[in-house]
Amino acid sequence: MKQFTWWAQKRRSLFITELMGLFRNALLGIIMLVSGLGCICWIGTWSVAWTWELTNMFYNSALASLIATSLSVVLNPFAIILGLSILYVRYQCALES
Numbered sequence: 001m002k003q004f005t006w007w008a009q010k011r012r013s014l015f016i017t018e019l020m021g022l023f024r025n026a027l028l029g030i031i032m033l034v035s036g037l038g039c040i041c042w043i044g045t046w047s048v049a050w051t052w053e054l055t056n057m058f059y060n061s062a063l064a065s066l067i068a069t070s071l072s073v074v075l076n077p078f079a080i081i082l083g084l085s086i087l088y089v090r091y092q093c094a095l096e097s
């Protein structure tokens with residue numbers, strides 16, 4: 001009887017450990033998904049706002065538009081690559097667990 005009780009306790013503790021692992025992975029997945037997509041959206045929005053501010057600051061000059069457009073062209077792919085790499089890491093973590 002003692003051995004059966006020990007086995008049942010061990011099985012229950014393994015179940016709780018697995019449940020906590022699933023909860024941790026789900027929470028990590030949500031955090032990484034939100035941070036990946038948020039990074040894309042935030043830097044994209046920031047570069048559009050920067051373009052608008054620079055253009056208005058220099059009275060709609062062509063040079064300000066050129067500088068702001070160059071910044072947007074450089075920052076947006078960086079944001080997309082960073083966001084997608086976060087999502088890829090999350091995908092790899094999901095495959096390993």
